[in-house]
Amino acid sequence: MSRTRIKICGLTRPQDVRAAVDNGADAIGFVFYPPSPRAVSIEQAAELVALLPPFVVSVGLFVNPAPGEVEAVLARVPLQLLQFHGDESESDCARHGRAWIKAARMRPGVDLLEFAASYPRASGILVDAFVDGYGGGGKTFDWTLIPAGFTRPLVLSGGLDADNVGDAVRRIRPWAVDVSSGVESAKGIKDADMIAAFIAGVRHADG
Secondary structure (H helix, E strand, O other), X not given: OOOOXXXXXXXXXXXXXXXXXXXXXXXXXXXXXXXXXXXXXXHHHHHHHOOOOOOOXXXXXXXXXXXXXXXXXXXXXXXXXXXEOOOOOHHHHHOOOOEEEEEEEEOOOOOHHHHHHOOOOOOEEEEEEOOOOOOXXXXXOOHHHOXXXXXXXXXXXXXXXXXXXXXXXXXXXXXXXXXXXXXXXXXXXXXXXXXXXXXXXXXXXXX
């Protein structure tokens, strides 16, 4: 079986970055969306990204960024991948000279194939539960909304934790899984034991 990649998102503290890296996370996500309780400043993000060793990808999450906002972050923070969670168009996402993924907010009536076709240059499509407003709500969605014929790299998000991620990986076989609240003791505060259990759940499901 292929190895499911793992992204831990919404990190705000050095010890949480170290815990994610030490337990084998493939990517670390930093939130640049001020309303989020997991948002970090450019200065915080620069310090946290500096802790990442080679081959652990730094990801920046944005929601409908204002003109110049992404460029201001990239001038200080060496992000390797951008993640867009708002109503950004293909051209909005592609203008920054970085690889990027686009989030689809899943609910009945969303045609994921049609959505993905609107973002042909995306490195992958992230699927998350639809919530009012933007950002993760820590809720799962109906995984049957993901069409069997979906062939783009799929990042599964939304309400994942150590208890359900194994079932999710076995059923969906996504390219990657993305977790935030499912490994937290409080909003924006990760728990090293929960991170370890989550990653172990993915690896066990990989076989």
